[in-house]
Amino acid sequence: MTAGVPWPDVAWLVAVAAMTAYMLLGGADFGGGVWDLFAWGQDAALQRRAIARAMGPVWEANHVWLIFLLILLFTLFPIAFHRLVIGLYLPLNLVLLGIILRGAAFVFRAHGRRGIGPQSTWGRTFGAASSLTVVLLGASLAATSSGGDLTIAWRSWLSPFAIVTGLFALSATAYLAATYLTLEASGGLRKTFRARALLAGEAAGLAAVLGLALMPFEAPRLFLRLVAPDVLGLALLAAGLGAGSYASLRAGQDRLGRSLAAATLSVLLWSWAAAQWPYIIYPGFTVRGSAAPALAVRQVLTLVPFGLVLLLPSLWLLFHVFKGRLPIDGDAGPAR
Amino acid sequence: MENLVAARIQMGFTLGFHMLFAAFGVGFPLLMVLAEGMALRGGPAHYLKLAQIWGKANALLFAVGAVSGTALAFELGLLWPGFMLLAGSTIGAGFASEAFAFFIEAIFIGLYLYGWNRLSPLGHWLTGIPIVIGGMASAALVVSVDAWMQHPVGAASLLRTPARAAPLAMLFQNPHWPVMALHATIACLAATGFTLATVYAMGMLRGRRDEIHKAGLRIAMVLATGSAILMPLTGDMSGKAVAAFQPTKLAAMESQFRTQTAAPLRIGGLPDPKARTVNYALEIPGGLSWLAYGRSSARVVGLDHVRTADWPDVPVTHVSFQVMVGAGLLMVVIALYYWWNMRSRGGGLTRSLLGALVAGGPLAFFALETGWMVTEVGRQPWVVYGVQRTADAVTPAHDLLGYLIGYALLYLLLGTTVIWLLRRVEREAPALEEAA
Ligand code: HDD
Ligand code: HEM
Ligand code: HEM
Numbered sequence: 001m002t003a004g005v006p007w008p009d010v011a012w013l014v015a016v017a018a019m020t021a022y023m024l025l026g027g028a029d030f031g032g033g034v035w036d037l038f039a040w041g042q043d044a045a046l047q048r049r050a051i052a053r054a055m056g057p058v059w060e061a062n063h064v065w066l067i068f069l070l071i072l073l074f075t076l077f078p079i080a081f082h083r084l085v086i087g088l089y090l091p092l093n094l095v096l097l098g099i100i101l102r103g104a105a106f107v108f109r110a111h112g113r114r115g116i117g118p119q120s121t122w123g124r125t126f127g128a129a130s131s132l133t134v135v136l137l138g139a140s141l142a143a144t145s146s147g148g149d150l151t152i153a154w155r156s157w158l159s160p161f162a163i164v165t166g167l168f169a170l171s172a173t174a175y176l177a178a179t180y181l182t183l184e185a186s187g188g189l190r191k192t193f194r195a196r197a198l199l200a201g202e203a204a205g206l207a208a209v210l211g212l213a214l215m216p217f218e219a220p221r222l223f224l225r226l227v228a229p230d231v232l233g234l235a236l237l238a239a240g241l242g243a244g245s246y247a248s249l250r251a252g253q254d255r256l257g258r259s260l261a262a263a264t265l266s267v268l269l270w271s272w273a274a275a276q277w278p279y280i281i282y283p284g285f286t287v288r289g290s291a292a293p294a295l296a297v298r299q300v301l302t303l304v305p306f307g308l309v310l311l312l313p314s315l316w317l318l319f320h321v322f323k324g325r326l327p328i329d330g331d332a333g334p335a336r
Numbered sequence: 337m338e339n340l341v342a343a344r345i346q347m348g349f350t351l352g353f354h355m356l357f358a359a360f361g362v363g364f365p366l367l368m369v370l371a372e373g374m375a376l377r378g379g380p381a382h383y384l385k386l387a388q389i390w391g392k393a394n395a396l397l398f399a400v401g402a403v404s405g406t407a408l409a410f411e412l413g414l415l416w417p418g419f420m421l422l423a424g425s426t427i428g429a430g431f432a433s434e435a436f437a438f439f440i441e442a443i444f445i446g447l448y449l450y451g452w453n454r455l456s457p458l459g460h461w462l463t464g465i466p467i468v469i470g471g472m473a474s475a476a477l478v479v480s481v482d483a484w485m486q487h488p489v490g491a492a493s494l495l496r497t498p499a500r501a502a503p504l505a506m507l508f509q510n511p512h513w514p515v516m517a518l519h520a521t522i523a524c525l526a527a528t529g530f531t532l533a534t535v536y537a538m539g540m541l542r543g544r545r546d547e548i549h550k551a552g553l554r555i556a557m558v559l560a561t562g563s564a565i566l567m568p569l570t571g572d573m574s575g576k577a578v579a580a581f582q583p584t585k586l587a588a589m590e591s592q593f594r595t596q597t598a599a600p601l602r603i604g605g606l607p608d609p610k611a612r613t614v615n616y617a618l619e620i621p622g623g624l625s626w627l628a629y630g631r632s633s634a635r636v637v638g639l640d641h642v643r644t645a646d647w648p649d650v651p652v653t654h655v656s657f658q659v660m661v662g663a664g665l666l667m668v669v670i671a672l673y674y675w676w677n678m679r680s681r682g683g684g685l686t687r688s689l690l691g692a693l694v695a696g697g698p699l700a701f702f703a704l705e706t707g708w709m710v711t712e713v714g715r716q717p718w719v720v721y722g723v724q725r726t727a728d729a730v731t732p733a734h735d736l737l738g739y740l741i742g743y744a745l746l747y748l749l750l751g752t753t754v755i756w757l758l759r760r761v762e763r764e765a766p767a768l769e770e771a772a
Binding site: 056057058060061063064066067068070071072074075076078079081082084085086089092093095096097099100101103104106107108122292293294295296297299300303304306307310311314315317318321322 | 395396398400403404405406407409410411413414417421424426429431432433435436438439440442444445447449450455466498499500501502503504731733739746750753757
């Protein structure tokens with residue numbers, strides 16, 4: 001029954017789905033860190049409070065998507081994983097450092113009745129580590145597409161294209177976070193976050209244009225595939241959704257703007273995956289060529305639906321309890 | 337420094353660091369649920385306060401557990417690419433199921449910590465249950481990976497016919513797994529119980545003998561006692577499994593240099609691998625043969641059946657094992673002392689009892705860490721026992737020493753900050769009392 005199933009392709013789809021989830025959920029938490037670092041204006045303290053409240057109950061669950069993704073990679077594509085962890089040794093260590101620091105800093109600064117507070121060193125660490133980590137994640141992803149030798153550091157993850165991709169990731173997650181935050185704030189604070197979102201949207205647009213301009217030179221295959229007829233539609237859809245999201249925010253349609261923002265980034269990630277196909281790391285590592293044996297892939301993938309049966313209702317409960325309503329005073333601690 | 341040495345040190349202390357927090361991740365939720373449940377069923381209100389204080393401490397410990405666990409997940413790949421290339425697709429089944437346990441844990445921790453004012457009292461208590469189950473399940477599942485590294489069922493097919501290697505059977509039909517999972521998970525409960533007892537006993541020694549301290553100590557000791565009694569029993573099962581699957585490790589644990597019938601049990605002592613002798617040990621004739629195989633005349637394979645180059649570090653393995661067992665037995669004594677005191681002395685907590693309780697937490701963590709030292713150091717020079725050498729698994733990357741120093745400093749910073757913040761939680765506990 002399962003004989004005809006192309007297991008490596010299914011594995012890749014599952015990995016891209018997990019990547020999408022991490023980008024939409026974990027990515028927004030990175031964006032929250034960006035806005036924490038760059039909070040300015042008279043309501044800066046309020047902004048930081050809103051960010052901390054929005055993230056508090058959900059960030060650990062969102063973080064697990066990264067772990068899940070990492071596990072999927074080494075389980076389903078051990079050969080490509082082997083290349084990545086050796087070739088990107090330095091940036092991945094830096095990503096890890098950033099993740100450790102931001103996670104620890106987030107709880108450290110929130111801790112205690114009279115918390116150490118967002119302005120403390122730990123508060124700034126949270127923002128700075130979040131921002132740098134996103135840039136590095138974006139740059140590492142670009143390195144898998146540019147065809148450079150992963151072991152020559154400046155050729156792969158420090159190339160102009162990689163850095164622009166990193167900056168795009170930074171502004172895109174900041175955009176996403178700000179659109180989420182508009183719905184968790186009211187009054188003036190909501191306006192502030194809307195203005196922040198628009199700013200980040202403009203920055204993301206600029207980075208996208210720059211990236212596209214560099215792509216023919218630094219990631220020529222990715223570029224050719226992106227403009228090929230079978231992928232171009234997806235890429236244009238992403239651009240259209242992005243413009244729609246920006247316009248809705250402008251018009252004060254925060255809810256629509258947020259949904260379109262999430263859709264934009266998802267479709268954009270899928271266009272990358274489609275353009276990257278059949279490679280996982282270009283050149284040299286294809287999805288089919290670097291997958292684990294079919295039996296192992298099949299066994300691990302059959303665990304996934306069982307896991308999702310537990311996970312999805314729990315996630316629904318989490319978001320049902322904490323999202324879609326404004327935060328309550330005292331959310332961070334017991335008051336009964 | 338050689339890559340192998342640097343990577344082993346880094347892996348060892350990352351795991352040791354993670355373990356400190358992971359142990360609480362397994363034990364704390366159970367205590368919170370117990371305390372809140374007692375309050376729900378009409379118990380005194382200070383049980384609710386206990387649940388709240390513990391929840392706060394747990395929030396901090398859980399987050400550091402999560403980031404240090406993430407470090408492990410990265411480091412498995414970054415430090416041991418050869419291991420992951422060989423075994424990634426096999427152990428992934430264990431990690432993937434563990435990831436779902438993490439999800440459940442992380443989601444319900446969010447609900448529990450931030451849901452005090454959003455959920456009904458019963459609803460709130462119920463969100464604690466999946467945390468308990470998730471924590472224990474994640475411990476048991478991750479141990480399936482380690483158990484496979486100790487006793488790699490099906491590794492032959494992984495090497496020769498990878499297409500036929502079936503990860504689920506390799507991990508979960510491994511007879512070593514349930515034994516290890518039981519002993520290692522209960523160890524986490526013991527460590528949490530004894531550590532809390534330490535905290536409350538210290539408070540009482542400083543004169544804070546309020547209801548919160550008394551109730552906290554009592555709940556902690558229920559957990560500590562139950563798990564302490566189970567440790568020697570499950571440890572005996574672990575020992576028999578090691579005897580069956582890893583004779584070289586058993587020989588190193590016991591400093592059994594030559595193959596011998598009626599092998600003695602050596603208590604304490606310092607092995608000298610060069611001279612192949614053990615100094616200062618107390619020997620019980622036939623004891624090892626009896627413990628390992630149930631007959632005091634049984635033959636025990638010694639270190640002499642493998643080349644010296646293939647020996648694990650014998651002194652470290654042996655001494656760690658002695659420390660774990662010694663600490664485990666002392667923990668049982670402390671627990672019995674407490675209950676004897678509560679019964680026959682009418683519950684008066686003497687200073688000498690409190691002093692003994694203060695020692696319990698550190699002892700439990702010593703046992704936990706030395707137990708892992710036995711397991712991991714005793715497996716050397718193999719990363720997958722008998723299949724892949726640790727030296728063949730290590731990364732070819734450069735400058736590992738620099739990373740090692742960097743991470744060591746980072747963990748030092750995190751560790752001291754956590755301790756400092758936990759003391760604030762402790763000091764604020766009376767403030768919570770006034771606020772309520
Ligand atoms: C509170 C902690 C604690 C306590 C009191 C004990 N242990 Fe333990 N032991 C562990 C915590 C631990 C551990 C850290 O959790 C290990 C490491 C691997 C494992 O499965 O559990 C372990 C491993 C371990 C092993 C090696 C398993 C292997 O390498 O696969 C043996 C033979 C024992 N233990 C035996 C004992 C005995 C006979 C004890 C009698 C008192 C004992 N342990 C108390
Ligand atoms: C959490 C409790 C654990 C502790 C405290 C621990 C401790 C250690 C120590 C001290 C070492 C270094 C040993 C040496 O090189 O001599 C080590 C190595 C290692 N452990 Fe564990 N370990 C634990 C659990 C695990 C688990 C569950 C896994 C499996 C996923 C694992 C995988 C490894 C690997 C891959 C190495 C490196 C290779 C090696 O040196 O053998 N460990 N661990
Ligand atoms: C026997 C050894 C281990 C036990 C008992 C254990 C247990 C736990 C527990 C209970 C947690 C939840 C966080 C907490 O409460 O502190 C946790 C977190 C984590 N552990 Fe471990 N762990 C062990 C070894 C490992 C190893 C070897 C790895 C990876 C190679 C690992 C990876 C992780 C990760 C990624 C997390 C974070 C999950 C999250 O974000 O919620 N653990 N571990």
